[in-house]
Amino acid sequence: MTLTADLAATTALDLGPARALSCRECGHRTALAAEFACPHCFGPLEVAYEFTGITRDSIEAGPKSIWRYRHLLPVPGDVQSHPNTEPGLTRLIEADRLAAALGVRKLWVKDDTGNPTHSFKDRVVAVALAAARELGFTVLCCPSTGNLANAVAAAAARAGWDSVVLIPSSLEKAKILTTAVYGGTLLAVDGTYDDVNRLATELAADHEDWAFVNVNVRPYYAEGSKTLGYEVAEQLGWRLPEQIVVPVASGSQLTKVDKGFTEFATLGLVEPTPYRVFGAQATGCSPVAKAFEDGHDVVTPVRPDTIARSLAIGNPADGPYVLDVVRRTGGAIGHVSDEEVVEGIRLLARTEGVFAETAGGVTVATAKKLLEAGALDPDAETVLLITGDGLKTLDAVTDRVGPTATVPSTSKAVREALAQHG
Amino acid sequence: MTLTADLAATTALDLGPARALSCRECGHRTALAAEFACPHCFGPLEVAYEFTGITRDSIEAGPKSIWRYRHLLPVPGDVQSHPNTEPGLTRLIEADRLAAALGVRKLWVKDDTGNPTHSFKDRVVAVALAAARELGFTVLCCPSTGNLANAVAAAAARAGWDSVVLIPSSLEKAKILTTAVYGGTLLAVDGTYDDVNRLATELAADHEDWAFVNVNVRPYYAEGSKTLGYEVAEQLGWRLPEQIVVPVASGSQLTKVDKGFTEFATLGLVEPTPYRVFGAQATGCSPVAKAFEDGHDVVTPVRPDTIARSLAIGNPADGPYVLDVVRRTGGAIGHVSDEEVVEGIRLLARTEGVFAETAGGVTVATAKKLLEAGALDPDAETVLLITGDGLKTLDAVTDRVGPTATVPSTSKAVREALAQHG
Structure with missing residues (x-):
């Protein structure tokens, strides 16, 4: 299922130690590209690597983020020279x-x-963004109901990319705010999360410059x-x-x-x-x-x-x-x-x-x-x-936790409250 | 203004490189203790140090938190052997x-x-907790309207200390939740933040085992x-x-x-x-x-x-x-x-x-x-x-940011929305 056929043929991709995509079901190997399903059996593809020269010292000498592991990820060796978030080492x-x-x-x-x-979504989105850039995409996208929407909108903002985030229109206001604040395009879709997900797959097939992090660049993500x-x-x-x-x-x-x-x-x-x-x-x-x-x-x-x-x-x-x-x-x-x-x-x-x-x-x-x-x-x-x-x-936790007591502002009142609840 | 007079006399305190408290107004030096105002002029006290053997290498070899700077802070050298939060290196x-x-x-x-x-309050609270432990306190306290309340309640929870957090009873529910969830004593005080603050100073004087991070251990905090x-x-x-x-x-x-x-x-x-x-x-x-x-x-x-x-x-x-x-x-x-x-x-x-x-x-x-x-x-x-x-x-940001558009769940609708808002 090649979504960006012109990119799939490229051999000059620098995705670090990544060498191919490999089907988890039938083992078929295919070139690194924006694909996510095996062309033979439709099984899920995952990244296959060739690692070299990785030592504890080389990792410890790296940045204090997931990029210390860049030589173990499908990202260019110079991943840090492009703006991205720097999650990890939590x-x-x-x-x-x-x-x-x-x-x-x-x-x-x-x-x-x-x-x-x-959330941990910053980790997967940062890797998706780095790979998507190398794969020729220019817009970062996702369907989401929360954490992923935040992570995609934030990473795209930092990178200076456009983003398209799809959410169910029934989502709680707070989750809408925490995505919308980063700018980018936030589309509230009338439908369930399943509807939103299906829509994302359709849109990924239609827009060759849109990287849906959890759809068409999922193997990297x-x-x-x-x-x-x-x-x-x-x-x-x-x-x-x-x-x-x-x-x-x-x-x-x-x-x-x-x-x-x-x-x-x-x-x-x-x-x-x-x-x-x-x-x-x-x-x-x-x-x-x-x-x-x-x-x-x-x-x-x-x-x-x-x-x-x-x-x-x-x-x-x-x-x-x-x-x-x-x-x-x-x-x-x-x-x-x-x-x-x-x-x-x-x-x-x-x-x-x-x-x-x-x-x-x-x-x-x-x-x-x-x-x-x-x-x-x-x-x-x-x-x-x-x-x-x-x-x-x-x-x-609303209605499950709250103040121990409400008291007038005197130390006597505090002492009494402590004696009662302490 | 010695709040815990019995502790002030102690000379066996291990507060790392800290050597004395020094008045920022008159320069008067006094022994390390739970004091915050100069006994001569009532000016604010701050920590005076004697630093030795600190190099870039020794810092870089330290933990990936503020404790890499422990030899520059008023905390014991073994600060990491006691449970505390590990803020910093953001x-x-x-x-x-x-x-x-x-x-x-x-x-x-x-x-x-x-x-x-x-928030940065985790930094000051972590140092206050470490110093307070050494100064003999057993309860971590503060007056606060938000970030400090979160940080104190969380740090006390992790350390296994009791906490007493004072907030104005009018505080927004979300801020009450994000403190109350950590357990400890959370007292909603009927009054303004100024009232709450005054009450904290009163309570600090009354309870010799209560460390109000921003009152009686403020110089360390x-x-x-x-x-x-x-x-x-x-x-x-x-x-x-x-x-x-x-x-x-x-x-x-x-x-x-x-x-x-x-x-x-x-x-x-x-x-x-x-x-x-x-x-x-x-x-x-x-x-x-x-x-x-x-x-x-x-x-x-x-x-x-x-x-x-x-x-x-x-x-x-x-x-x-x-x-x-x-x-x-x-x-x-x-x-x-x-x-x-x-x-x-x-x-x-x-x-x-x-x-x-x-x-x-x-x-x-x-x-x-x-x-x-x-x-x-x-x-x-x-x-x-x-x-x-x-x-x-x-x-x-409520009512200031929101979805770009609300659309039916079809790719046609998305295209139209993008054409209109893109």
């Missing part, structure tokens, strides 16, 4: 208090709220999530964790974290120690967890109904690959109710001072549930991925 | 598109929205802002900028950025090249700008009336010191209307993909105005400090 914190609350021996939280627009895996390993002191819990929407992130770990081990950057990958979903949109529980290889689509909207993909493209990774590594996939999601958000905030969006609540609450079920080993070193910010999903 | 981006829009040759934006709770200056210099490649524009609330941040630059030059970490420091205020709360314009040394308090609430301190404690720094370095202080603040927010977002809170709009708009007035040199390399996040002040 905090990995030792979460001793959350560990105690959950009954885990050793726990880390990867806090990706520190990215430019406060998806690689950005590898950096989450790289950073966890580097920040642990160049080693792999024993367990990691990853939220599952399309499932791409989980598979790319695994890919990142595998690449680091293959390149000798870390010892190839065993690790187990766990997936987390909201019960209201848990098709992959269901397939895992049922022992199926095929994921049956569902109609999402959960407050964890950033995970509400009812027909997750990478669902089968998530099942592969989780089963291969000996992990599991759990799911939690919206009530548990809110409790997860609050537990993380209370114990570690990290305010996550609903997806983060899913991760924390699922970790708790998997521990209780004995699927997660409490004695194994564990990392939780927190991929988005609570400021963007305030509705989840 | 992006310094080359802002070529904003530079072009403003007509400046070379511009950088220091984007402090990447901190744990998305304030030092956290030096790290903004350090980072700018390090991230520019170990050199000072020629001009820097800093928003002014209490004025502490501006004076500490200057202190950071001076220390780096004195220690030989950067060449002692000349720099000019500029202040930015909102017209609705511009007492320091007014004093600058009038050539006064004394700042006359005002009653704030501006959308830039995080800068709305009508009686800024460090106002006179801001005037000193600005005049000594050859800078200036400008002020802008609320309308200009919103335009500043939008200009920064559109050109660089950085969504700042109202204080950031003040900085950008004031830079524009100072350039137009010829006070800022367009040929000198300039840094703008963006210290807080637009997600926290969405009201400022």
